[in-house]
Amino acid sequence: MKRYTCKCGSMHFKKDGEKIVCNNCGKDVSESEEYGFFSTSDSKVKKFFCKLGLDIGAEAAAVGASTLVTIIAPWSLPFTLTAMGVIVKNGSDALSDKITGSLFSEGSYGKKTADILRDELKNMLRKGKKDDSEYCSFARYHSYCSLHYSDVISYLLENDKNTDIYSDEAITAIISDKFGYPGRDDPAILENIRISAKELRSNFEDKILEDKSIGIRWLIEKNQRNHDKKLDRIIELLMSDKNDDIPDDETSEYIDNYSRPLFLEEGRNITLGKIYLEAMDKKSNQNAMEAINDWYRSNEKMLFVFGAAGIGKTSLVTKIISDVYGISGEENILGLTKEEIHPIILRDHVCEIAEKAKKDAYSALKIIQDIIDIPIANLKGHLIVLDGLDELYVLSKDFKCSEFIKKLQKDLNANNIKVLITLRPIKEIDDMKGLNRINLYWTKTQISEWCDNFSDLTTDTTEKKWCKSFKATYSEMIEKAPNDKRLEMFSLPIILYLACKSNTIISDNNSIGEFYDKVFRSIIERKHISMQKSNSVFDGVDHERLIKLINWQYTKELAYQMYLTDKLTLTNCDSKGKDRIEFAKNRTISELNRHGEDIPTDYKIDDDLYLAVSHFANKKGEEKGIEFVHKTVYEYFAAVKLYEDYFSMINKERFTDTESEKNLKEIWGNIIEAFRYKGIGNETAVFDYLNEMTRSAYNGTESEEAGFDFELFKNFYIQGMEQDILSKIGISEAAEEYNVENLTVNNQLVCAYRNLTWFLTGHGYKNQEQKNKCMINKDLIGDLGMDHRVNCSGWFLKYADLRNTCLIGSVFKSAELNHARLNCAILSDCSFDKADLTEAHLENVTLIATSLYLAKMKGVKLNNADLRGAFLKRAKLPDAILNDTWFDLANFREANLQNATIDNAVFNKVNFSNANLRGTKLEKNILKDAEYCLDPCYATIFPQGFEPQKHGMIEVDINGQPVKGSNTDDSE
Structure with missing residues (x-):
C-alpha cells in the first residue's frame, strides 16, 4: 500500500469505494502528492525549524522557520533524497502530535537523520563564506531558495519536478530562464551548484552509514527496489525486538566500504x-x-x-x-x-x-x-x-x-x-x-576489464582517454618487455586508480616511489590550489606556494605520526591522551620554519583548506580520526618525511667542505633525528621507499650536484665513525618530541645506528674500505634492552664484538664475521645465509629459528648454544665445537659437520638427510626422532660403526617420509 499524509496531519487512511480517504477528516487523498507539508503554526515543528535556521548560519537565521530544509520522513526514498523534502508552507493546518513526535523525538530515526543533514549543510554553507566559486554559488542558491521557498516549490510542483532542491532535476529547473534565477546565464554557476549538491548528498550518506542504528534502515531502503516491500520491511524491522539483521561494527565497516564512493570520487557515485x-x-x-x-x-x-x-x-x-x-x-x-x-x-x-x-x-x-x-x-x-x-x-x-x-x-x-x-x-x-x-x-585481461569498467563509469573525458591509452601501452609492454618490473607495479587496483585519476603515464615512471611522488603531488596541487582564491594570508609570501608546502608537509607529518605510533588511524585523543592530529599540525609549521620558511608559530591549520590527506584518506568522525586509504600510502609518506626533511639536502651543492666539523655535525644530526625514534627494520616498506628516493634516478634533477649524494654521505659516515661521533654529538632536544616511548638518549642513539645499517646496506655499503675497523660493536648497537634489528648484509665485520647484544630478526647475509665474538647474544630469527662465521665465538648464543643456509662455520664455537628450529641446510661446520648445544627441530640437511666436536647436545627431531657426520662422536648426544636418510642420493654419512636406530633416530626417504621398519611409533 502506498503511504500518504493528509494536510490535517494524519497518516491513517481507509478505502471508500475506489477512493482513499483520510481516516481522521474524511478528505479524498487519492491524488495527493507524496510530499510532506508541515505548517509553521505547529509549535513543535516551528521550534525545530527555527533551531535548524539558527544552526545553519546568518542567512538561514534571517528567515527562521521559513528555512527550506530536508528531513527524513517515514515514506521517503533516502538513496535519492527525492521524498526527503520537508516543505515549510504557510497555512493554518496543524500536524498531529503523533507525526511530530515520530519525526522529531529525541533519538528517533528522523531526528538523527535531520541532525546529520543539518551538520553537513552547515559545513557546506560555511565553506561558501570563503571566496570559492563552487561553494559560494551553492550558498547563494540555498539562501535564494530559502527566501523564495513558496515560489520555488510551487514552480517545481507545477512542472512535475522533484521537490528535493538538491537534486539535479530541481537545480536545473530552478536555474533556468523560465524560473528567472539570477545568474542563470553563467553555465559555471549551474555546474558549481550541482557539484556541491552531489558532495552534500555523498557526505550525508557517508555519515548515515557510520551509525548502524540508522544505517541498517538506510541500507534496507536503499537496496530494496520494490517500494511497498521496502516499507513493509522497515516497519517489520522497527516493530521487531530482534536485531538479527543489524551487523556488528566490523561487518558494517565492510558494508560501508562496498557502497561508499572511492576516495577521490567527490560528487560521483563510483563505488x-x-x-x-x-x-x-x-x-x-x-x-x-x-x-x-x-x-x-x-x-x-x-x-x-x-x-x-x-x-x-x-x-x-x-x-x-x-x-x-x-x-x-x-x-x-x-x-x-x-x-x-x-x-x-x-x-x-x-x-x-x-x-x-x-x-x-x-x-x-x-x-x-x-x-x-x-x-x-x-x-x-x-x-x-x-x-x-x-x-x-x-x-x-x-x-x-x-x-x-x-x-x-x-x-x-x-x-x-x-x-x-x-x-x-x-x-x-x-x-x-x-x-x-x-x-x-591480476592478469592482463582483468587490467583491461578494469579500464573498460572505469571508462564506462566516469564522465571525465581525460580519464576515459587515459583508460584507452593505458590498455594499449600495457599490452605493448607485455609483448615487447614481459620482464619489465613496472608491469607488476601497475597490476595493482590501487595503482591503476591513482594513475587514472592523476593522468600519470606508465612509461614515465621507473618505480613505485617515483610514481607515488608524481601522483600525490598532482592530486594535491590540482584540488587544493583550485580551491584557494583568497588573498595572501602573509604579507610578502606567495600564497599558492605556501598552500602547496603546508599541504605536503602536513600529509607527511600525519603519516609519520602513524608510523611512529604503530597506528593506522590518528585520533584527536589516543590511548595516552595525546592529540596526534594537532601534534602533526604543530610539527608542520615548526618543520617548515626549520627549512627556512617564515610562518607564525601560532598559525592554525584549517582542515577544510589544508587537509591534503583527505584526497587519499578518510576522516571517519571524531572517534576514529584520520585513516589513510591504504597502509602502503602512509608508509610512502613516512619515507617522504625522512627523505625530504633529513636527507635530500645532503649534496655537493650545499656541503662542499667534507672536512668541516660543522658539516659533519649537521649531517650526523640529521641522521640521528631521522632514525632515533623507532626501529624500522624490514617489516614495513618505509626503507624500501627511502632507499629508492635517495638514488639519483629518483631525484629528477638535471644537476648531479643537487640531488642526494650517497658517496658524499658515506664519506661523512666513515669520518664520523672514525671520530667516534656518536659518543660526542649527543642528541639535541627537539622543540616537540616525536617519540612516544620516551627512550633514553643512549637508547635513541642505539636505535639511530641500527636504522642507519639498513640505510647503508640498501645502498650497497659493505664496509670494504674500512677493513681495519669493523664499524660495529656492542656499544653501538646496545645491550639486551634494545631489540631493534640491524641489516649488515655483506658487511666486513671480522673480529666484531657483539657479545650480549639482542639482534632478533637481524640480517647478516654474506657478512664476514670470522673470529667475531657473539657470545651470549640473542640472534633468534636472524639470517646468516652464506655468512662467514669461521672460528667465530657463539658460546651461549640463542639462534632459535635462525637461518644459517650455506654459512661457513669451520671451527665455530657453539658450546651451550640454543639452535632449536634453526635452518642449517648446507652449512659448513667442520671442526666446529657444539658441546651442550640445543638443536631441537633444526635442519642440518646437506650440512657438513665432519670432525665436529659434539658432546651432550640435543638433536631431537633434527633432519640429517645428506649431512656429513664423518669423524664426529655422536654417542653422547640425544638423538631421539632425529631423521637420517640411506638413499644413495641423500645418504647421511655417519661415523664408522655408528648405528642410528639404536640411538632413537628415524630413517626417512628423500621426501622426508618415514621408511617402514624405522623407529617410528607405528613400527613399535
Whole structure:
C-alpha cells in the first residue's frame, strides 16, 4: 500500500469505494502528492525549524522557520533524497502530535537523520563564506531558495519536478530562464551548484552509514527496489525486538566500504562495488571466489589469502560479506547466512590479541571467540575471517604469528569451524609448511576489464582517454618487455586508480616511489590550489606556494605520526591522551620554519583548506580520526618525511667542505633525528621507499650536484665513525618530541645506528674500505634492552664484538664475521645465509629459528648454544665445537659437520638427510626422532660403526617420509 499524509496531519487512511480517504477528516487523498507539508503554526515543528535556521548560519537565521530544509520522513526514498523534502508552507493546518513526535523525538530515526543533514549543510554553507566559486554559488542558491521557498516549490510542483532542491532535476529547473534565477546565464554557476549538491548528498550518506542504528534502515531502503516491500520491511524491522539483521561494527565497516564512493570520487557515485574485479589465484588459475568456494567445500579448516599491498585482499573480504548480506546483488556462492560469517579487522584488536597470546598455554580460537563474543559451541559450521594478519605482526613486536597459527590449527582440528586469513607475504608464515593457500594476482585481461569498467563509469573525458591509452601501452609492454618490473607495479587496483585519476603515464615512471611522488603531488596541487582564491594570508609570501608546502608537509607529518605510533588511524585523543592530529599540525609549521620558511608559530591549520590527506584518506568522525586509504600510502609518506626533511639536502651543492666539523655535525644530526625514534627494520616498506628516493634516478634533477649524494654521505659516515661521533654529538632536544616511548638518549642513539645499517646496506655499503675497523660493536648497537634489528648484509665485520647484544630478526647475509665474538647474544630469527662465521665465538648464543643456509662455520664455537628450529641446510661446520648445544627441530640437511666436536647436545627431531657426520662422536648426544636418510642420493654419512636406530633416530626417504621398519611409533 502506498503511504500518504493528509494536510490535517494524519497518516491513517481507509478505502471508500475506489477512493482513499483520510481516516481522521474524511478528505479524498487519492491524488495527493507524496510530499510532506508541515505548517509553521505547529509549535513543535516551528521550534525545530527555527533551531535548524539558527544552526545553519546568518542567512538561514534571517528567515527562521521559513528555512527550506530536508528531513527524513517515514515514506521517503533516502538513496535519492527525492521524498526527503520537508516543505515549510504557510497555512493554518496543524500536524498531529503523533507525526511530530515520530519525526522529531529525541533519538528517533528522523531526528538523527535531520541532525546529520543539518551538520553537513552547515559545513557546506560555511565553506561558501570563503571566496570559492563552487561553494559560494551553492550558498547563494540555498539562501535564494530559502527566501523564495513558496515560489520555488510551487514552480517545481507545477512542472512535475522533484521537490528535493538538491537534486539535479530541481537545480536545473530552478536555474533556468523560465524560473528567472539570477545568474542563470553563467553555465559555471549551474555546474558549481550541482557539484556541491552531489558532495552534500555523498557526505550525508557517508555519515548515515557510520551509525548502524540508522544505517541498517538506510541500507534496507536503499537496496530494496520494490517500494511497498521496502516499507513493509522497515516497519517489520522497527516493530521487531530482534536485531538479527543489524551487523556488528566490523561487518558494517565492510558494508560501508562496498557502497561508499572511492576516495577521490567527490560528487560521483563510483563505488568499490561498481568497480570491483576479482583477483586470480596463481596456483589454480581460478578467480579468487572460485578458489575460496572449493576450499570451503573441502575438509580443510584454514585458508591463507596471500597478496601484495593493494592487490585487493580486503576488497575480496568486502565482496564476500556484501554477497552474504545481499548488498552486492550477486550470488552468495558460499551459501552462508548473515549469522554464519564473522569478519575481524585484526588491526583493531592488536593489544587484546597480543596480550592474551603472551600466556604459554593460550588458545588461539578462544582469543578469536572472545572478540566475536559468541560461544565456540555456537560457531559450528561458521566462517571466521581474520583480515590483515601481517598488520598484527607489524603492530605488535612480541606477537609470534607462526605460533598463533599452529595453535589455531590445533584448535580447529577439534571444532567444525572454517577460518580464512588475509595477509601480505611475511617470512614467518611463508616458511611454514603444509598451509592451504591462494596467492592473488591480476592478469592482463582483468587490467583491461578494469579500464573498460572505469571508462564506462566516469564522465571525465581525460580519464576515459587515459583508460584507452593505458590498455594499449600495457599490452605493448607485455609483448615487447614481459620482464619489465613496472608491469607488476601497475597490476595493482590501487595503482591503476591513482594513475587514472592523476593522468600519470606508465612509461614515465621507473618505480613505485617515483610514481607515488608524481601522483600525490598532482592530486594535491590540482584540488587544493583550485580551491584557494583568497588573498595572501602573509604579507610578502606567495600564497599558492605556501598552500602547496603546508599541504605536503602536513600529509607527511600525519603519516609519520602513524608510523611512529604503530597506528593506522590518528585520533584527536589516543590511548595516552595525546592529540596526534594537532601534534602533526604543530610539527608542520615548526618543520617548515626549520627549512627556512617564515610562518607564525601560532598559525592554525584549517582542515577544510589544508587537509591534503583527505584526497587519499578518510576522516571517519571524531572517534576514529584520520585513516589513510591504504597502509602502503602512509608508509610512502613516512619515507617522504625522512627523505625530504633529513636527507635530500645532503649534496655537493650545499656541503662542499667534507672536512668541516660543522658539516659533519649537521649531517650526523640529521641522521640521528631521522632514525632515533623507532626501529624500522624490514617489516614495513618505509626503507624500501627511502632507499629508492635517495638514488639519483629518483631525484629528477638535471644537476648531479643537487640531488642526494650517497658517496658524499658515506664519506661523512666513515669520518664520523672514525671520530667516534656518536659518543660526542649527543642528541639535541627537539622543540616537540616525536617519540612516544620516551627512550633514553643512549637508547635513541642505539636505535639511530641500527636504522642507519639498513640505510647503508640498501645502498650497497659493505664496509670494504674500512677493513681495519669493523664499524660495529656492542656499544653501538646496545645491550639486551634494545631489540631493534640491524641489516649488515655483506658487511666486513671480522673480529666484531657483539657479545650480549639482542639482534632478533637481524640480517647478516654474506657478512664476514670470522673470529667475531657473539657470545651470549640473542640472534633468534636472524639470517646468516652464506655468512662467514669461521672460528667465530657463539658460546651461549640463542639462534632459535635462525637461518644459517650455506654459512661457513669451520671451527665455530657453539658450546651451550640454543639452535632449536634453526635452518642449517648446507652449512659448513667442520671442526666446529657444539658441546651442550640445543638443536631441537633444526635442519642440518646437506650440512657438513665432519670432525665436529659434539658432546651432550640435543638433536631431537633434527633432519640429517645428506649431512656429513664423518669423524664426529655422536654417542653422547640425544638423538631421539632425529631423521637420517640411506638413499644413495641423500645418504647421511655417519661415523664408522655408528648405528642410528639404536640411538632413537628415524630413517626417512628423500621426501622426508618415514621408511617402514624405522623407529617410528607405528613400527613399535
